[in-house]
Structure formats: structure tokens, C-alpha cells
Amino acid sequence: METEIDETDRRILAALQRRGRMTSAELAEAVNLSPSACHRRVQRLEKNSVIRDYVALLDARKLGLATTVFVEIKLAGQTDDILDAFEKAVARVPAVLECHLLGGAADYLLKVVAEDTEDFARLHRQYLARLPGVQGMQSSFALRTVFKTTALPT
Template structure:
């Protein structure tokens, strides 16, 4: 609050009340510590395109419920276009990804095709969503 108050030229108490309002309004979802993936031994980022065997509502629900249980999967998006889901996965290395691929991803319900693309390097990454 003090650091923030100096940045925005407001008193700490005013900042505090504004922040509380944002929390109550659900604009601020959570407070977290961002970690260095490499130093945690997760140097490999892979984007996985997944096609399902069908589009039945029940199938999508089952898939979404199951994929959420895999801790290696950081993001899951339902997509338009060539495939159904895009996953962002973090692995220790390529061999570790092979394990994730076989033991977790390929076994997800309804999966017809998996297309994996490896990141050679993450140029940058932020959680800061523009406000304007």
C-alpha cells in the first residue's frame, strides 16, 4: 500500500480502499508469487493442439474436467479452427514431456489427435493485462 501510494500519488488508506473495492468487484482475482520455471526444473514449454473424436457436449465436459487435474498443464483453451483445445504444458525436459504425453494427455477422454509444438525459448511472459 505504501509503495503503491507513492506511485499513484495517493495516501495509503485511499489505496487500500480502492484495492478492496477491486477485490470485492472481482477485478483482482488473487495474489500470487510468480516463480522461475527454469529454477524449478521446468525448462520446457510445449503447446499441444488437441482434436477430439466428436463434439458432443458431454464429451467436452469430461475432457475439460480431466485435463484440469493434470498439474503439468498450465492453460487449457477451447479453440476455433483446426483443432478443439490448445494446452500450455510445462515439462522438465523433452523426455519428461514424452511421459506427460503418453501417461496423461493421450489418455484424456475423447482425444483423437495430438499435435505438439515446442518452445525453443520464451522471449517474454507477463500476467499484466492492459487496462485501457
């Protein structure tokens, strides 16, 4: 069942995506609601999993992970067994931030972080090359991040 999202909910979601640590009172003021009405709406959005979680966004460079690599994976087949085995294994690779099943020339696209190219080579040997069902891989290194956001349009 899809949750009805009105304009007030959209303002709440936009404000929380910009600054998730604001107090309930600050949020209520930002969206022009009473604190109790705002709190009820946030609780409803959380209960219906529109708001999935609250997280801290870390600076990868400051943690020594300055290299982002996009890895296209081609599998040996498309059976449920092959897809399931790959998905379970790739979810355990610590440097993989995202994994997307694709329609097109590649089967999956991974977003991987590493310290540098040498570290990525280690990750490739230790983890990626050992993933089940992989027939081929192509890696593209990000030269520069033009922009990056986690905020969805509201």
C-alpha cells in the same frame, strides 16, 4: 455487472501487476493517493474480482521445468458430454498450465511444462494420451521464450 475502472484504478492495477508485494503506503505513494483512499479502491477492486488473487511467479527453469510444449487437441466430437469430460480430466493433469477452447482446426490448446523431451514423452503417455474424447494431438516445442508477461494492459 461490470465494474467502472477509472484512470486512478488503472494506475493502481498497473503498479500491483509490476510489484504485487508493495505495501499499501508504497502503493498509495506510487499512484499519488492518500493511503486510506488507495486502500478503499483496492478493496473495491478485490470485492468486484477485478483483482482475482495475489501470487508468486516462479522461474520454471530454476525448478527444473525448462521445456514448454504447446499441444493442440482435436476431439472426437463437440457434444457437451465430450467437452465436459475432457475439461474435467485435463484440469487434473499437473503439468498443464493453461487450457484454451479454440475455434478453428483444433478444439483445445494446452500449455504444458516438462523437464525435457523425455519427461514430456512420459507426460504424454501417462496423462495426455489418456484424456477422454481425444482423436488427435499435435505438439510444438518452444525453442526460446522471446518475452512473457502476466500483466494485462490497463
